[in-house]
Amino acid sequence: MIEIRGVSKLFQGEKAVDDISLTVRKGTIYGLLGSNGAGKTTLLKTLAGIYSPDKGTVKVEGEAVFEHPTTKQRVIFMPDSPYFFPQSTMLQMAAFYRSIYPSWNQKRFEDLGTVFQLDKKRKLSRFSKGMQRQASFWLCLSCMPDVLIMDEPIDGLDPVMRRQIKNLLFQEVAERELTVIISSHNLREIEDLCDHVGIMHGGKMLIEKDLDDLKADTHKIQVAFRDERHEIPLAAKLQILHQERRGSVNLYIVKGDRERIKAAFQVYEPYVFDLLPLTLEEIFIYEMGDVGYDAQPILL
Amino acid sequence: MFELDVRSRKPIYEQLTDKVKEMILHGILQTDEQLPSVRTLSQQLTVNPNTIQKAYRELEREGYIYSLQGKGSFVAPMKKEQNEIKKAEVRAELLRLMAEAVYLGFTAAEISSLYEQVEKQREGGESDD
Numbered sequence: 111m112i113e114i115r116g117v118s119k120l121f122q123g124e125k126a127v128d129d130i131s132l133t134v135r136k137g138t139i140y141g142l143l144g145s146n147g148a149g150k151t152t153l154l155k156t157l158a159g160i161y162s163p164d165k166g167t168v169k170v171e172g173e174a175v176f177e178h179p180t181t182k183q184r185v186i187f188m189p190d191s192p193y194f195f196p197q198s199t200m201l202q203m204a205a206f207y208r209s210i211y212p213s214w215n216q217k218r219f220e221d222l223g224t225v226f227q228l229d230k231k232r233k234l235s236r237f238s239k240g241m242q243r244q245a246s247f248w249l250c251l252s253c254m255p256d257v258l259i260m261d262e263p264i265d266g267l268d269p270v271m272r273r274q275i276k277n278l279l280f281q282e283v284a285e286r287e288l289t290v291i292i293s294s295h296n297l298r299e300i301e302d303l304c305d306h307v308g309i310m311h312g313g314k315m316l317i318e319k320d321l322d323d324l325k326a327d328t329h330k331i332q333v334a335f336r337d338e339r340h341e342i343p344l345a346a347k348l349q350i351l352h353q354e355r356r357g358s359v360n361l362y363i364v365k366g367d368r369e370r371i372k373a374a375f376q377v378y379e380p381y382v383f384d385l386l387p388l389t390l391e392e393i394f395i396y397e398m399g400d401v402g403y404d405a406q407p408i409l410l
Numbered sequence: 411m412f413e414l415d416v417r418s419r420k421p422i423y424e425q426l427t428d429k430v431k432e433m434i435l436h437g438i439l440q441t442d443e444q445l446p447s448v449r450t451l452s453q454q455l456t457v458n459p460n461t462i463q464k465a466y467r468e469l470e471r472e473g474y475i476y477s478l479q480g481k482g483s484f485v486a487p488m489k490k491e492q493n494e495i496k497k498a499e500v501r502a503e504l505l506r507l508m509a510e511a512v513y514l515g516f517t518a519a520e521i522s523s524l525y526e527q528v529e530k531q532r533e534g535g536e537s538d539d
Contacts, residue, residue, distance in 0.1 A: 139458055276456050284449045284459035302416060305460040322423045322464070387419045 111136050112157065112257065112289065117166035119152050126152040128313035129166070134306070136256075137287035139279070141300040141321070143394060144310030145403055150293040151190065151261055153310070157291065158187035158259050170257055183211055184256040188263055192246040200230040203249060211253040219252035225274055240266040247275055251282070257289045258282075264299050276303060301390040309397055316397055325387050328396075331362040333375060334382040347374050352396055363388070363396055414455055422457055426465035434474055434485055435496045445475060445483040 112134040119127040127149040134140045144150045155161045157168055159175030159182050167174065173181040194203055208214040223230070226248045228237065234245055243266045250258060258279075264272060282288035294300050300307065301321070308318040317324070328351070335341060341360060344350075348371060352363035359382065364371050368385065375383055388396075398404060414425050433439040445451075448466065452459040466483050469475045474492070477483045511521065 138460065273456055277453055280452045280456070280459055281449070284452055302422075302456075303458065305458050305464075322421045322461070325421045326424075387421060389419055 111171060112291075113167075113169045113172075114153075114157065115167045115169075117153070117156060117163045117168060119149075119156055119161055120164050121152075125313050127156065127163075130310075130313075130315050131166075132308060132315065132318065134289060134291060136289055137283055138306050139283060139290040139304045140292070141304035141307040142291060142293040142310065143295070143297065143300065143307060143390075144293075145312075145398060148310040149313040150310055154187065154259050154261050154291065154293055158182075158185055160187065183213065186211075186250045186253055186255040186258050188246055188250055188258070188260040190262040192242045194234040194242070194245070197233060197235070199233055200228060200245060200248070203234065203245070204230075204252070207249050207253055211255075213254045215252055215254050218254065219248070222248050222251060225278070240268060240271070243267055244271060247278075251278060254286075255288070257291070259291045261293050262295070263292060264294055264296055272299070279303075297389070297391045297394060307390070309394060311398060311401055311403060316401060321390070324393060325390070326368070328363065328365050328388045328393060329368060329371060330386045330388050330392065331364055331371070331375065332359055332382065332384040332386075333362065333380045334359050335378060335380050337378075340378040340380070344374060352399070363392075412451070412455060414457065423461050423465050423468075426457075426462065427468050430465070430469055431474055434488070435492065435499075439485045441485050441487045443485045444481075445485070447482055 112132075114130060114132040117127055117130050118125060130153060142150050142153065152161065156163050157175070159168070159178065162176040168176070170181050170185060175181050175185065195206070198206075204219055208216070226244045228241055228245060228248070234242060237245065243263070247263075267275065279288070279290060283290065292300065292304065305321055306319065307321050307324065309316045319327075348362075349365040350362055351365055352361075354361050372383075372385060375385075395404070412426070412429050414422060414429075416422075418425065420428075430439070430445070439445070445466070446454070448459050448462045451457070451462050455462075466475065466477070470477060470483070473486055473489060475483050476486045508521070
């Protein structure tokens with residue numbers, strides 16, 4: 111279990127992470143989303159014990175992380191751009207990781223060689239971006255960590271490798287309750303991968319929830335009323351996040367129980383009534399819109 | 411055995427529970443038949459094992475499946491209320507078709523002759539067994 115309590119981190123007086131509390135249960139795949147500069151990477155690095163928090167505490171299985179090698183041995187941080195020693199090969203990097211992580215599993219490293227078909231003797235700097243990404247996954251997964259923290263891990267990988275890596279992660283989660291924390295802007299991927307998500311903006315956590323609950327809680331409704339006056343009493347009955355009119359069709363984003371919302375609309379027997387679950391991307395955009403961060407309709 | 415629509419807006423967890431329910435109601439999954447383990451299904455579908463676990467828990471809560479410690483999940487005997495759910499589904503479907511039939515000018519006699527035709531087929535089918 112990972113517990114973050116009231117963590118703040120400042121850079122030259124500017125708050126990158128502002129009083130964030132968060133609990134990630136063991137065996138969870140947690141997706142960290144947010145606007146650019148929201149503080150995702152800072153939070154992840156604090157979590158991994160690379161930064162020390164200016165305020166608050168970060169604990170993994172009840173132990174602090176920063177400057178605690180015994181805790182750090184169970185945590186792996188995969189940065190947004192893979193880093194290897196200059197001129198090193200896969201075998202040399204594997205030897206280094208083996209010396210750092212006592213949980214290193216040599217058999218697993220060799221087994222994974224059938225998945226990641228990379229030349230172990232070739233210099234890593236000569237690999238493509240996607241192949242370097244595969245190399246990092248190979249090293250990280252061979253370390254058998256309890257907590258895997260990844261900053262933007264998915265880009266650069268081809269669809270076959272994405273599926274392969276997802277399957278590997280799911281296997282680790284199912285078998286040894288690996289805890290995974292991922293930051294990404296690829297919301298489609300996050301939607302397929304994670305069971306919990308948190309959305310950050312300006313150093314704060316806007317929303318933090320079980321992904322299915324989040325999706326079951328917000329709905330998109332398209333409705334064409336028999337009489338325009340019907341829309342007035344609805345506003346009082348429902349929690350409407352967003353509303354717009356497109357011709358004779360009204361679009362609503364409503365929070366609440368699906369059946370109750372359905373019943374509220376169907377009283378008026380509208381001509382058209384469609385209730386759809388929101389995608390994660392839509393949830394993200396409407397939540398951001400709520401705090402004044404949205405796409406401006408500007409033509410330049 | 412399951413196919414999910416990853417492009418659908420419907421949460422994967424809901425797709426899973428609906429699919430299993432449908433397969434039980436249609437008799438594709440028989441009573442006491444074992445469901446694939448969370449691990450196997452996760453690998454087959456490339457779906458988060460926690461999501462599958464949650465779907466199984468929900469199905470168990472609703473009485474569609476039962477689980478045995480260390481053995482896995484199995485299909486529970488169909489209960490009366492599940493039968494009722496199925497009946498309600500068919501009723502809704504029939505109503506929809508019936509509305510269309512009436513609109514197209516079917517008479518009550520024609521519709522009832524269809525019922526008799528089906529019943530005759532069913533009797534015939536049973537004597538063949």
